[in-house]
Amino acid sequence: EAAVTQSPRNKVAVTGGKVTLSCNQTNNHNNMYWYRQDTGHGLRLIHYSYGAGSTEKGDIPDGYKASRPSQENFSLILELATPSQTSVYFCASGRTGGAPTGQLYFGEGSKLTVL
Amino acid sequence: GDSVTQKEGLVTLTEGLPVMLNCTYQTIYSNAFLFWYVHYLNESPRLLLKSSTDNKRTEHQGFHATLHKSSSSFHLQKSSAQLSDSALYYCALSDGTNTGKLTFGDGTVLTVKP
Numbered sequence: 583e584a585a586v587t588q589s590p591r592n593k594v595a596v597t598g599g600k601v602t603l604s605c606n607q608t609n610n611h612n613n614m615y616w617y618r619q620d621t622g623h624g625l626r627l628i629h630y631s632y633g634a635g636s637t638e639k640g641d642i643p644d645g646y647k648a649s650r651p652s653q654e655n656f657s658l659i660l661e662l663a664t665p666s667q668t669s670v671y672f673c674a675s676g677r678t679g680g681a682p683t684g685q686l687y688f689g690e691g692s693k694l695t696v697l
Numbered sequence: 698g699d700s701v702t703q704k705e706g707l708v709t710l711t712e713g714l715p716v717m718l719n720c721t722y723q724t725i726y727s728n729a730f731l732f733w734y735v736h737y738l739n740e741s742p743r744l745l746l747k748s749s750t751d752n753k754r755t756e757h758q759g760f761h762a763t764l765h766k767s768s769s770s771f772h773l774q775k776s777s778a779q780l781s782d783s784a785l786y787y788c789a790l791s792d793g794t795n796t797g798k799l800t801f802g803d804g805t806v807l808t809v810k811p
Contacts (some may be wrong), residue, residue, distance in 0.1 A: 586741070613797045622706070624787060625742070625801040640798070676797040685732070686799060687786065690740040 585609070586689040588673050594695045601660040603692050605673030613676045614656040615686065616640070616648060618669040625672065631656055662697045670694070699724045701790050703802035710809050716760075716775040718805045720788030723769060730791040731764050731771040732799065737784045746773070746787075778809045 586607045595601045607614060612633045617625040627640030629648035637648040645667060647659040660667055670693050674686040698786040700723045710716060722731065730749040736742040748755045748764040748771065755762055760775045771788060785806050 589795075615798070619799075622803055624703075624803040625789075627798060627800075630796075630798060685744055685747065686797070688743065690739075690741045 586673055586675050586687055588671075588689040589626045590692060591635045591690065594697065595660075595663045596697055597664060599663050599696075601663050601694060601696075603658040603660075603671055603673075603694070605656045605658075605689060606654050607656075607673075607675040607687070608654065608676075609678045609687055610653070611675035611687070612653070614650065615674045615676070616646075616656070617672045617674065619672060619691070620669050628658065628671075649682045654688045661693075663694075665696045667672070668694060668696045676685075699726075699729075699790050699792060701788050701800055701802035702743065703786075703788050703805050705805045706803065707806045710778045710807070712780055712809055712811055713777050714780065716773070716778045716807065718773040718788075720771045720773065720784055720802060721769050722771065722788070722790045724790055724792060726792040726794075731762075732789040732791065732800075732809070733760070733762060733771070733773050734787040734789055735784050736787065736790040736804075742785075742787065778807075780809050780811065783807055783809045 589604050615630040616628045631650040649657045670691045672691050673689040675684045702721045725727050733746040734742045736746045751766045764771050785804050787804045788802040
């Protein structure tokens with residue numbers, strides 16, 4: 583069954599440290615996304631990608647970088663983690679074109695705590 | 698830019714009563730798609746309903762919604778709430794282009810009590 587898997591599922595980091603969240607999808611989708619989920623803010627888009635080698639800024643990219651080395655893998659990188667980045671992060675994949683556009687398939691989330 | 702408004706952050710119901718979760722949106726795109734995603738605790742968010750057709754009712758798993766472009770609304774309804782419906786519900790908007798990006802509302806936590 584097609585799936586989106588994230589690692590690590592739980593991470594505790596120190597302020598100023600580097601954090602990498604990884605995502606792998608077997609859906610063969612071109613598009614991949616990183617969202618963060620916070621109470622009262624819903625799901626907010628951080629970065630997304632149209633395919634291997636591409637990354638685009640979402641709505642809240644500050645403090646985050648992204649990397650898409652292959653069709654299957656998409657990473658979110660926090661070079662200097664801050665407590666305000668404590669959140670649950672969701673990776674998702676979606677196909678390009680066709681109808682309906684915009685249907686996403688989510689991973690199970692990565693809970694990040696920055697102390 | 699695009700926006701989605703879910704005015705209820707928390708809805709608490711007694712089992713058996715009807716459910717209605719509100720969703721309104723703003724977009725400049727005429728062929729926008731609207732979605733309802735459901736997020737159960739310790740699971741991944743997943744699609745519940747979707748629509749891009751004006752005034753057409755769409756149904757899935759006992760829930761239904763009708764996209765009304767005249768009022769920019771896509772409210773989620775169910776005739777009788779079940780305990781298992783307790784979850785976080787997101788309304789989301791896609792601009793209908795190939796970006797596939799979704800704009801989510803803040804979410805509504807539905808709690809169904811016995």
